[in-house]
Amino acid sequence: MRPEFEAEVLASLRSTAGPTLDGKAPTEVAPELAWADRKLHYKLVSPLNRRKFKIIVVGTGLAGGGAAAALGELGYEVHSFTFHDAPRRAHSVAAQGGINAARGRKVDNDSLARFVKDTVKGGDYRARESDVWRLAEESVRVIDHMEAIGAPFAREYGGQLATRSFGGVQVSRTYYTRGQTGQQLQVASSQALLRQVKAGTVHLHTRSEMLDLIVIDGRAQGIVTRDLVTGKIEAHTAHAVVLTTGGYGNVYFRSTLAKNSNVTAAFRAHRRGALFASPSFIQFHPTALPIGNEWQSKTILMSESLRNDGRIWVPVAPADPRPANDIPEDERDYYLERRYPAFGNLTPRDVASRAARDEIESGHGVGPLKNSVYLDFRDAIARLGKPVIVERYGNLFEMYEHATGENPLEVPMRIAPGAHFAMGGLWSDYDAMSNIPGLFVGGEAGWAYHGANRLGANSLLSACVDGWFTLPYSIPNYLAGLLGTPALERDDPRVHAFAEEARTGVQALVDIGGTQGPDRFHRRLGDILYSHCGVSRSGEGLAEGIRLIQELRREFYADLRVQGSSGSFNQELERAGRIADYLDMAELMCLDALDRDESCGAHFRVEHQLADGEAARDDAHWAFVSAWERDGSRYVRHDEPLAFESVRPETRNYR
Amino acid sequence: MKLKLKIWRQENTAAAGGFVAYEVDDVQPELTILEALDKLNDELVEQGDSPVAFDSDCREGICGSCGITVDGRPHGPEANTPSCHQRLKSFADGQQVTLEPFRSAAYPVVRDLAVDRSALDRVVESGGFVSIDAGTAPDADSHEVSHQAAEVALDMAACIGCGACVAACPNGSANLYVGAKLLHLSVLPTTKYERGRRARDMVETMEEEFGPCSLYGECVEVCPAGIPLTAIAGVNREKLRAVLRGRDRDD
Numbered sequence: 001m002r003p004e005f006e007a008e009v010l011a012s013l014r015s016t017a018g019p020t021l022d023g024k025a026p027t028e029v030a031p032e033l034a035w036a037d038r039k040l041h042y043k044l045v046s047p048l049n050r051r052k053f054k055i056i057v058v059g060t061g062l063a064g065g066g067a068a069a070a071l072g073e074l075g076y077e078v079h080s081f082t083f084h085d086a087p088r089r090a091h092s093v094a095a096q097g098g099i100n101a102a103r104g105r106k107v108d109n110d111s112l113a114r115f116v117k118d119t120v121k122g123g124d125y126r127a128r129e130s131d132v133w134r135l136a137e138e139s140v141r142v143i144d145h146m147e148a149i150g151a152p153f154a155r156e157y158g159g160q161l162a163t164r165s166f167g168g169v170q171v172s173r174t175y176y177t178r179g180q181t182g183q184q185l186q187v188a189s190s191q192a193l194l195r196q197v198k199a200g201t202v203h204l205h206t207r208s209e210m211l212d213l214i215v216i217d218g219r220a221q222g223i224v225t226r227d228l229v230t231g232k233i234e235a236h237t238a239h240a241v242v243l244t245t246g247g248y249g250n251v252y253f254r255s256t257l258a259k260n261s262n263v264t265a266a267f268r269a270h271r272r273g274a275l276f277a278s279p280s281f282i283q284f285h286p287t288a289l290p291i292g293n294e295w296q297s298k299t300i301l302m303s304e305s306l307r308n309d310g311r312i313w314v315p316v317a318p319a320d321p322r323p324a325n326d327i328p329e330d331e332r333d334y335y336l337e338r339r340y341p342a343f344g345n346l347t348p349r350d351v352a353s354r355a356a357r358d359e360i361e362s363g364h365g366v367g368p369l370k371n372s373v374y375l376d377f378r379d380a381i382a383r384l385g386k387p388v389i390v391e392r393y394g395n396l397f398e399m400y401e402h403a404t405g406e407n408p409l410e411v412p413m414r415i416a417p418g419a420h421f422a423m424g425g426l427w428s429d430y431d432a433m434s435n436i437p438g439l440f441v442g443g444e445a446g447w448a449y450h451g452a453n454r455l456g457a458n459s460l461l462s463a464c465v466d467g468w469f470t471l472p473y474s475i476p477n478y479l480a481g482l483l484g485t486p487a488l489e490r491d492d493p494r495v496h497a498f499a500e501e502a503r504t505g506v507q508a509l510v511d512i513g514g515t516q517g518p519d520r521f522h523r524r525l526g527d528i529l530y531s532h533c534g535v536s537r538s539g540e541g542l543a544e545g546i547r548l549i550q551e552l553r554r555e556f557y558a559d560l561r562v563q564g565s566s567g568s569f570n571q572e573l574e575r576a577g578r579i580a581d582y583l584d585m586a587e588l589m590c591l592d593a594l595d596r597d598e599s600c601g602a603h604f605r606v607e608h609q610l611a612d613g614e615a616a617r618d619d620a621h622w623a624f625v626s627a628w629e630r631d632g633s634r635y636v637r638h639d640e641p642l643a644f645e646s647v648r649p650e651t652r653n654y655r
Numbered sequence: 656m657k658l659k660l661k662i663w664r665q666e667n668t669a670a671a672g673g674f675v676a677y678e679v680d681d682v683q684p685e686l687t688i689l690e691a692l693d694k695l696n697d698e699l700v701e702q703g704d705s706p707v708a709f710d711s712d713c714r715e716g717i718c719g720s721c722g723i724t725v726d727g728r729p730h731g732p733e734a735n736t737p738s739c740h741q742r743l744k745s746f747a748d749g750q751q752v753t754l755e756p757f758r759s760a761a762y763p764v765v766r767d768l769a770v771d772r773s774a775l776d777r778v779v780e781s782g783g784f785v786s787i788d789a790g791t792a793p794d795a796d797s798h799e800v801s802h803q804a805a806e807v808a809l810d811m812a813a814c815i816g817c818g819a820c821v822a823a824c825p826n827g828s829a830n831l832y833v834g835a836k837l838l839h840l841s842v843l844p845t846t847k848y849e850r851g852r853r854a855r856d857m858v859e860t861m862e863e864e865f866g867p868c869s870l871y872g873e874c875v876e877v878c879p880a881g882i883p884l885t886a887i888a889g890v891n892r893e894k895l896r897a898v899l900r901g902r903d904r905d906d
Contacts, residue, residue: 070789085710086776088816089718105796141790148792148845149785152800152808159799177809183717184812191784198780206773229765258713293683295690298714399716402740405685468789517700519693563705568667569766571708572700 002539006594009543013591018638021275021627025130025430031646032113034130035137038430039473043480050075053479054238054487056223057081058210058265061090062182062460063443064244065189066467067475072196074472076479079236080193080202083209083228083260083574088190091246091258092443092463095182096303096396097166098174099146099460101139106163110171112136113646119458120647122168122348123423123451124601124617126278126625129644130430131448138469139461143175145468150188153177166456167304168348168654174457179303179396185460189467205236209574210265211502213241213272213439214488214495220269220439221488222495224502228574231567233506235499237488240438240475243269244467247422247444249282251582251589253526255419256288256301262578263585266426266445274434275627275638277447278424279585280593283454283602284535286352288418289403290372299418300403302375303396304456307345309380309389310413312336312352314373318363324374324412335359343654350453350602350615351654353417357535358613360416367414376412417535421459423450423602424592427627427640431474432466435627440475442466447625452601509576510566514559518575521556525549525579525586533590536604542594546587553583588628591635598622619649656682656743658691659751662707668763668771674753684744688731688754689714689721691743709768714739716879719815722822723768724755729819729877737817737879757822761829761865772818774864775832782856783836785846798844811839811889813880820874820882826866831874833861834889835882841893851900854893861890 002010026034026041045053053076057068060082068080084090102115115136120127143161147153153175154162163172177184196202207228214222214235222237248263249255270276287306288299313332320327336355337344347355356373365371381389386409390397397408404414425447428434434441443463450458488495532545556579564570599608599615600622608616624639657680665672679695686694689711696706711721721738725731731741746752754768762770800808812835820831837854840846846853868887875884 066789073788084712084720085772086719086816088776089712089720091713091718093719094713094715094717141792144792144795145787145789147795148787150812150840150843150846152805152812152839152843153795154809155800155802155805157802159801160796177812180717180809180813183815184809187812187816188785191779194776194780195784195786258715258718260712292685295682295686295694297687297690297693300715399740402716402736402742403685405744472789515701517697517706519697561700561703563700563703569708569769572706 006539006543009546010594013546014595014635014637016637018629018636021427021638021640023128023429023640025128031130031133034430035134042473042477045476045480045483047075049483051077053077054079055240055242055475056236056238057242057244058223059090059244059246059445060084060087060190060193061092061244061246061443062185062189062463063467064242065090065193066464067242067244067442067471068202069189069192069196070468070472071475072199072201075201078196078202079205079238081205081208081210081223081225083207085206087193087204088187090186091261092460093183093186094258095460096179096301097305098164098176098181098457099142099185099464100166100173100457101143101175101461102136102173103140103143106172108171110173114171115139115173117647118169119449119455120451120644121652122455123453124615124652125451125619125623125644125649126600126642127451128448128642129646134470135449135462135465138465142461142464142468146185146188146464149192151177151184164305164308165346167307167346167352168455170343176305179305179393182460185464211268211506211577212498213269214498215272215436216488216494219437224499226506229569231565231570233499233503235490235495237490237495239479239482239487240440242440242442242471242475243426243445244442245445247425248585249419249422251525251586252419252529253522254291254296254299256285256299259298262581264578264581267581267585269426269434269439270630272436273629274436274439275427275629276424276588277427277625277627278452278592279589279628280533280596280603281423281452281601282419282589283349283421283423284353284417285420286349286356286417287375287415288420289400290367290369290414290416292369300399301418301420302400302413302415304349306375306393306396309392310345310375310377311379312345312373312375314359314364314366319370324366324376333364340654347654348453348455350604353535354604356417372414372416374412375415377408378412381409421454423447423452423454431477432470433474433478438478440471442471452603506566506573506577509560509580510562510573512557512560512562514561516559517561517563518572518579521552521560522575522579522582524552525582528552529586529589533593536606537593538606539594542590545590546594549583549587549590556580556583588635592626592628595637596622596626617651656684656748658682658743658746659749660695661751661753663755664707664767665764667766672764682743684742686743687714687739688725688741688743689739707768708766711739716740717815719817722757722817722819724757724822726753729757729822730879734876735879735881737815757818759822759827761821761827762818775816775818775829777864778829778833778857778860779836781860782853783840785840785843786849787845792845800844804842808839808842811835811882811886814882815880817879819877819879821865823873823877824866825871825873826869828868829861829865830868830887830890831878831882833857834886837893838886838889850893851897854897858890858894
């Protein structure tokens with residue numbers, strides 16, 4: 001039984017009356033054959049008919065840039081939107097370590113099936129199995145394609161592609177370009193997009209933010225955008241809308257994400273009826289830089305690939321005041337290697353983050369604020385020499401030195417868990433379509449591949465697969481049914497009404513006329529979430545978190561101050577709109593975490609742990625995905641049951 | 656520590672701009688210059704004043720969004736470091752620091768410190784890509800690329816597109832940016848058939864949008880990605896190669 005206070009908070013926000021959801025994966029074939037089977041059954045649009053269809057793609061990261069370019073290459077009329085000044089700046093650019101592919105070229109016993117097993121197990125059995133098989137299958141040609149269009153992957157001395165290993169796996173399947181894999185993939189992808197812009201198939205709209213989704217006659221038929229330079233709000237119509245707008249980790253204020261990454265596009269679609277799946281599944285990256293002072297605006301990410309050669313430790317003695325290099329070997333606790341001898345420093349992110357939190361909370365934290373652990377390259381340098389280490393991680397070391405003034409070649413890095421990747425997102429079926437016909441979802445904006453914990457180097461992969469190799473197959477299947485139906489006219493009165501509503505919403509924020517700028521609310525919201533919905537959660541803490549968020553939201557709508565006008569370049573106004581959505585998003589995250597009365601992956605409920613401190617998953621009651629519908633100020637939970645045929649659920653054990 | 660800031664304020668592209676003096680107090684030396692602007696903006700909003708507009712996003716030195724001119728130098732005093740990694744420890748306590756947008760005829764000011772760098776993308780759009788459709792790529796292991804060649808390509812591909820090279824150049828040249836792109840793509844085995852056409856198209860657009868290169872080398876001092884001066888040679892090399900081999904022939 002839930003304690004009364006928690007039950008009361010749950011009852012005030014939630015009902016579970018939603019009907020069971022159908023993920024629409026082919027059920028008559030084994031999951032490994034689902035994608036081939038589905039592709040065979042998709043309807044096609046012939047080359048001459050493609051230019052009659054308009055498709056809106058929001059976001060130009062690896063998912064959005066890929067989808068827009070691929071659909072443009074096929075001959076559709078694509079409209080690509082980004083709030084950046086250039087498509088290359090999308091946050092995919094910041095991923096460092098690598099991109100996985102189930103190519104299994106080495107004799108380390110990797111395979112398609114092992115990729116699926118690692119990913120499904122790593123996600124603690126909360127992913128959709130058939131989607132993971134598609135991810136694995138398409139991963140093979142993602143590498144070929146990205147290499148062909150300009151990503152200079154690292155090569156072995158014989159000239160073949162090089163690989164390395166990442167957390168949660170015991171094989172080497174990660175392809176990389178130094179510590180800037182995301183950048184190289186993103187630049188290659190943006191170039192492919194610009195090629196289509198030149199060819200006239202893709203119309204690029206930069207510095208344009210999506211404010212609303214146009215749903216008419218039960219179909220997604222367009223979006224409302226604000227031109228961030230002129231402030232002009234206008235509607236754009238199309239036969240289909242694709243949201244590839246990234247994750248919402250920035251709700252924590254200090255996260256590893258870019259400052260402008262936000263949830264607004266996805267949340268506005270959610271307000272229009274799109275279900276939001278697994279909102280509480282947020283990954284805390286174990287190798288982020290610790291927070292050093294009040295005005296620090298984010299937490300910088302250090303690639304997980306560092307764990308290939310770096311050893312993580314804390315002093316055995318709590319609050320040991322000595323500098324790291326003065327602490328002798330027998331007074332160091334390599335706690336990951338001690339607790340997880342099979343995986344050691346390469347345990348998955350959720351396990352590594354929780355273990356670091358345990359060490360910090362038990363007084364073994366290091367650094368001026370005692371809020372971090374050491375990541376030490378001393379042994380790797382002794383074994384391989386400085387030049388090898390510098391070639392592997394040089395730019396990461398420089399970035400670290402810039403931020404901290406310490407040289408990791410001489411003293412160990414200090415790292416701590418930081419809010420990172422959103423495994424939750426808009427619910428979509430096996431065809432990447434949301435519950436709103438015509439609204440498609442790709443990349444981190446979606447939910448399906450990673451379950452409750454994403455393995456390192458699977459995020460670039462999922463974005464590339466969705467963009468280049470899933471959406472170009474599934475969208476035409478939807479469009480084929482609309483042949484002969486023109487896109488809505490932009491001056492249709494129903495379209496106008498959407499733009500007018502967005503205009504009113506923006507003006508309402510300006511009109512509050514209070515005393516506090518939007519960032520102040522964001523900082524406070526972040527603090528609430530870190531302490532109530534962070535690396536570990538409790539029912540009591542979550543219920544309290546919801547109350548605090550509701551209070552903060554009341555204050556926001558009473559006391560927000562937006563400087564400047566709505567008719568010009570106004571970054572305060574951009575922030576205000578996003579924070580209005582973060583407040584509701586944070587409430588939904590806490591609600592989902594409170595509702596999901598089990599531990600799984602990144603969602604660790606302290607009430608549900610085994611005697612040794614590991615997460616206690618509850619498949620008997622929670623082997624489903626929660627997808628939330630918004631009904632006024634309340635939420636209705638829909639469940640999609642998860643079945644695992646090829647990877648039998650077992651307790652995750654990385655020892 | 657505290658800083659006296661002289662900041663360029665400009666309402667929009669058409670408006671006239673000018674410097675306004677501000678002070679920011681109680682900031683730590685390890686803060687970045689952008690975080691100091693965050694703090695200043697927080698105070699400006701509290702006082703009911705208009706905050707300073709500037710572009711920044713990842714704040715990890717990789718997205719290329721940020722870019723301001725600090726005491727006349729693009730990005731700031733520390734060489735080869737983007738604005739988001741320029742830290743206050745470079746300044747003395749109480750020092751006066753001037754902040755301006757990137758200055759170049761190719762970059763119209765959008766507002767305050769934010770500029771329009773779309774000319775950089777127009778160069779890429781004119782030919783800086785590989786014409787291979789999704790699904791048609793060969794197996795990436797079917798052709799070899801030497802370790803060394805991949806490393807050279809990566810040295811050139813490291814450009815983050817911030818455009819500081821143009822802002823640092825007395826002529827407003829984009830040769831470092833374009834040369835790096837041409838050399839990066841010239842190494843790739845999948846692009847050899849369009850190498851000549853690419854060089855011709857990109858150089859043509861570059862010459863329309865940007866000034867000529869006089870090998871001053873200021874660009875190299877500010878480049879956050881450490882693109883070497885040799886990249887500039889790539890412009891002439893690729894252009895000459897295209898001319899010698901015929902406009903569209905690369906075999």
